[in-house]
Amino acid sequence: MSRFQCIATPIEGVFVVERQRLGDSRGFLSRLFCAEELAQVGFTLPVAQINHTLTETSGTLRGLHFQHPPAAEDKLVSCLRGAVFDVAVDLRAGSPTFLHWHGVELSAENNRALMIPQGCAHGFQALVDGTELLYLHSRMYAPSAEGGLNPLDPRLAISWPLPATIMSPRDAGHQLVDAEFTGVST
Template sequence: MARFTVTPTPLAGVVIVERQRIGDARGFLSRIFCADELREAGFALPVAQINHTLTETAGTMRGLHYQRPPHAEDKLVTCIRGRVFDVAVDLRAGSPTFLRWHAEELSADNGRALLIPQGCAHGFQALEDGCELLYLHSRAYAPDAEAGLSPLDPSLGIAWPLAVTTISARDAGHPVNQEDFTGVDA
């Protein structure tokens, strides 16, 4: 029985994963991950790391993060409490959608996740207080491979829905897109 509906987005490899909820009077069961089913959607490597974040205040931004090769990773991002505006930016060298972005609202209520492939940066903005996300990563975090772009870079033109209330110094310090940036190998 398929537990997921997978819908492509305009960015190749970035897909929306909607979990089927099986419920009754007690509540519901929802599968977060199934290697067999999600392999077909593009998450082909084993899960190497799972992270859980809490973002306390609406308007807070996190991102845009990615890991450079050979530590590039696939991510499956799921909101388990609250609502977020979740963004993927295509950084893949030679991609027809290079430097374009796609966003989805992920929430505990809508049961959606965003599968973000290697070569794409990821970030989000909390749309309400107390948002919690689960991230499934295909590679473990490698500090030397960490990279990012400024989520406020005007050349990306991301239409963040709320005024920014909080952003870390690290994320605010990520560079804006440089004209000579040709992308990352995925």
């Protein structure tokens, strides 16, 4: 029995994963990851790292982060508490959706996740205070492979739902996309 409904987005390889909850008067059980089921939509590498974030203040922007090959990674992002507007941006050279973005609300209540393939950047905006995310990564973090784009880049024109109130200096300092940027290889 499938515990996931994987919904394709306009960006190839980016899926909204809706999890089935099995519950009764005690509460519920929700499967966070299943290698067999998620391999059918592209998450084929083993989980190499799991990270947990807390974002204290609504309006905070984090990202847009990615890793260059050979450390390029698939990510599965889930919200454990609160809510975020989660975004994937296609950075794959030659992709028909190059520099397009797709955003979806993830919350503890809607039990959704966003699957982000290699070659896409990821970022989010906290919609409520005290939001927690869980990330499953197919590759270990590699500082030498780290890349980022400015989440307020006018060329990307991401429609963040709230005013951007807080960003780290690192994220605010990421470069804007210019004509020289031709994408990343995967």
